[in-house]
Amino acid sequence: MSIPIDPQIIARVAELRTALHHHNYRYHVIDDPEISDAEYDALLRELIRLESVYPDIVSPDSPTVRVGAPPLAKFKTAIHSAPMLSLDNGFVDADILAYHERVCRQAGTDKMLYTAEPKLDGLAVALTYEDGRLETATTRGDGRVGEVITENVKTISAVPLVLEAMHDQDVPRFIDVRGEVFLEREGFEILNQQRLDDGLPLFANPRNAAAGSLRQLDSRITAQRPLRIYFYGIGSADIPELNSHWKLLEYLRLLGFRINPLIRPHITIEQVLNYYQELDAKRHQLPYEIDGVVVKVDSLNNQIALGNTSRSPRWAIAYKFQAVQAVTTLERIDVQVGRTGTLTPVAHLRPVKIGGVTVSRASLHNEDEIRKKDIRIGDNLLVQRAGDVIPEVVKVLGTKRIGDEKIFQMPDRCPVCQAVVVREEGESAIRCVNAGCPAQIKERIKHFASKSAFDIDGLGHKLIDQLVEKNVLASFAGIFELEQKTIEGLDRMGVKSARNLLLAIDGSKNVSLQRFLFALGIRHVGEHVARLLTEYFQSLEKLSNASMEELESIDGIGSKVASSIMLFFSRGENRDIIDRLFQNGVHIVPPTPDRQAKEILAGKSFVLTGSLTGMTRGQAKKEIEANGGKVSSAVSRNTDYVVAGSSPGSKLRRARDLGVPVIDENELQRLLNVATDG
Numbered sequence: 001m002s003i004p005i006d007p008q009i010i011a012r013v014a015e016l017r018t019a020l021h022h023h024n025y026r027y028h029v030i031d032d033p034e035i036s037d038a039e040y041d042a043l044l045r046e047l048i049r050l051e052s053v054y055p056d057i058v059s060p061d062s063p064t065v066r067v068g069a070p071p072l073a074k075f076k077t078a079i080h081s082a083p084m085l086s087l088d089n090g091f092v093d094a095d096i097l098a099y100h101e102r103v104c105r106q107a108g109t110d111k112m113l114y115t116a117e118p119k120l121d122g123l124a125v126a127l128t129y130e131d132g133r134l135e136t137a138t139t140r141g142d143g144r145v146g147e148v149i150t151e152n153v154k155t156i157s158a159v160p161l162v163l164e165a166m167h168d169q170d171v172p173r174f175i176d177v178r179g180e181v182f183l184e185r186e187g188f189e190i191l192n193q194q195r196l197d198d199g200l201p202l203f204a205n206p207r208n209a210a211a212g213s214l215r216q217l218d219s220r221i222t223a224q225r226p227l228r229i230y231f232y233g234i235g236s237a238d239i240p241e242l243n244s245h246w247k248l249l250e251y252l253r254l255l256g257f258r259i260n261p262l263i264r265p266h267i268t269i270e271q272v273l274n275y276y277q278e279l280d281a282k283r284h285q286l287p288y289e290i291d292g293v294v295v296k297v298d299s300l301n302n303q304i305a306l307g308n309t310s311r312s313p314r315w316a317i318a319y320k321f322q323a324v325q326a327v328t329t330l331e332r333i334d335v336q337v338g339r340t341g342t343l344t345p346v347a348h349l350r351p352v353k354i355g356g357v358t359v360s361r362a363s364l365h366n367e368d369e370i371r372k373k374d375i376r377i378g379d380n381l382l383v384q385r386a387g388d389v390i391p392e393v394v395k396v397l398g399t400k401r402i403g404d405e406k407i408f409q410m411p412d413r414c415p416v417c418q419a420v421v422v423r424e425e426g427e428s429a430i431r432c433v434n435a436g437c438p439a440q441i442k443e444r445i446k447h448f449a450s451k452s453a454f455d456i457d458g459l460g461h462k463l464i465d466q467l468v469e470k471n472v473l474a475s476f477a478g479i480f481e482l483e484q485k486t487i488e489g490l491d492r493m494g495v496k497s498a499r500n501l502l503l504a505i506d507g508s509k510n511v512s513l514q515r516f517l518f519a520l521g522i523r524h525v526g527e528h529v530a531r532l533l534t535e536y537f538q539s540l541e542k543l544s545n546a547s548m549e550e551l552e553s554i555d556g557i558g559s560k561v562a563s564s565i566m567l568f569f570s571r572g573e574n575r576d577i578i579d580r581l582f583q584n585g586v587h588i589v590p591p592t593p594d595r596q597a598k599e600i601l602a603g604k605s606f607v608l609t610g611s612l613t614g615m616t617r618g619q620a621k622k623e624i625e626a627n628g629g630k631v632s633s634a635v636s637r638n639t640d641y642v643v644a645g646s647s648p649g650s651k652l653r654r655a656r657d658l659g660v661p662v663i664d665e666n667e668l669q670r671l672l673n674v675a676t677d678g
Contacts, residue, residue: 005054013057016047020063021162025256061133061161074217075147077138080126081176081618082235084140086311087294087318093273096295099317100269106314107302115245116275117232117263118283119292119318121207122182123214125153126235130616132163132171139214142452142527143311152214155223156181160256174616176235177257183210184287187226206289228288231257238617241649244298266298276319283321292320304634310528310556323384325394326359328352330379333364333408335415339443340523341431343410343421345370347381347393354385362391366428367410374398376405414439441475442468444521448476452527453519454508458501466490476519477577479505480584509585513540516588520578523564532556533565540578540588544569601629601671605638609652610645612665617645623672635660643668 026034051058090096104112124140137153138146163171183206192202203209213225242248246265253259264275276293283290297303297315306314329350336344345364364370380400385391419434445464449456467473487498517530536554537543551562568574606624608617621631635654642655642662655662
């Protein structure tokens, strides 16, 4: 039975929450507190006491949620309102100048201004707010779908639970804000000292510590970690139309989001290079780790015009700092064979510590790289490593040669199957083209069974090695033909483990088209491209019979990827192995139960402008995309419909100038209803 609550108590709770949100913003976002820490703590203690006495007034956006909530059973997942893409990298001034020339050429201008900011070494998150209140927080995940970590993110002091209302307008009805969560150096050292005192394993670096903190099922543990956050942009939002990235950041700051004070707005490419040098000189004095500078085209119109590739925005680039380097000796070169038959030379080094990590191997990429750098066995090498990137050889220290160094020759036969290798014209890679090569078979099967593909629990690398070496498996289609007795006869396998593996294999037979395509190991087709193909074609049959022109028409797929897909499906052996999978019971689960009902919006391009009344623009976007349509930010001659709500902006004028059909919210709802009802 709930306790009757005095209206004065309800009013006091509301007053406390408003005050605490305000003071939290003053302290953590704009660094201008109005009260002492002791006064803040007294207000928070009073609110905690009142909420404990009157549990019916507890609210999900109360400042008290920052202490954490009871443990979750597991993380749910959610689709991002817009993809969280990776950034292309530059490592020298010439890379950034080439990028500048490229974006100017593509945008049709000879001048371009940028906004530059420190590249934090943390974890990207997406925070969704509806009517000014935090609803959902997710990790980046695969860029399209992330894990829901809302309770954990609420514990970060600088995350606004309720947005600040600006003097000239209300908070947006919907906004998806992107930020980077990180640990400062001091907080990381304190955390590791606590773990050392408790006999727990230490975190390798602040980034790993931040990642581990955000992925706690018990948010009360997260609340004990000194996590910080800076916000850097949005995915989608119902906000006034702005014309620059910097104005967008200023808008976010007014809403209560913490923006890095080191950001430089409206600067030329020459000023970008100077800013990079300034940050590089003082990065070790900063309270947090950074690994470069993020350079963004400032004009939002130019950002829209430049667009994205399948993995990264064309309007932004990361200018990475020079990696940590060390000198060591090249002891030998081995050649590895990958799942596509590529022969890759790998340097085996005298172990050396670089950036706190012991390095004993480095990638040599290909034969051309070895020749270009004149790398010889026995050489003293300058080796570098940055973040989690595989170490690489920067250059040979030729002055230290003593005369007995050996020139390396790539083999003319595969080191695994002894088949003659080939090098196709225009390519630097040397390949083994023997489809039965054990090395390729192993790697292809490992890829097929991996988590992002068929996700076959129990079919690990060592077991796959055994199955191939004992001639039990010759292709991934054979996985579904394995028998109990065969598996029982393998090392470290028994009746129970064999039975569990067969159950896992059988349970993996129903698979989505996206996972199926990724599992096939088509060259250049990763998870993101597999999703693009799935969304466009909806069936394997349509994809396998697609023309080059049709493939290249898909946003994010270029001629190189299209050629690879065409080549794969043109080969009889590949079609045979797909048929064999189906014969063994594999079934591609349709992406939607009734795709025909959605064809009315399939491929149609929409642009939203103004405020909608029956739904937020974010919700409208999700509904349109769920029914096969696409939502763009800019109006062009290729736009099918502009949906105009109240107080529409310049997009409406642009639509009328181009003769693009303009519909209202009621007409949009009618289209959605027709698509849903079929």
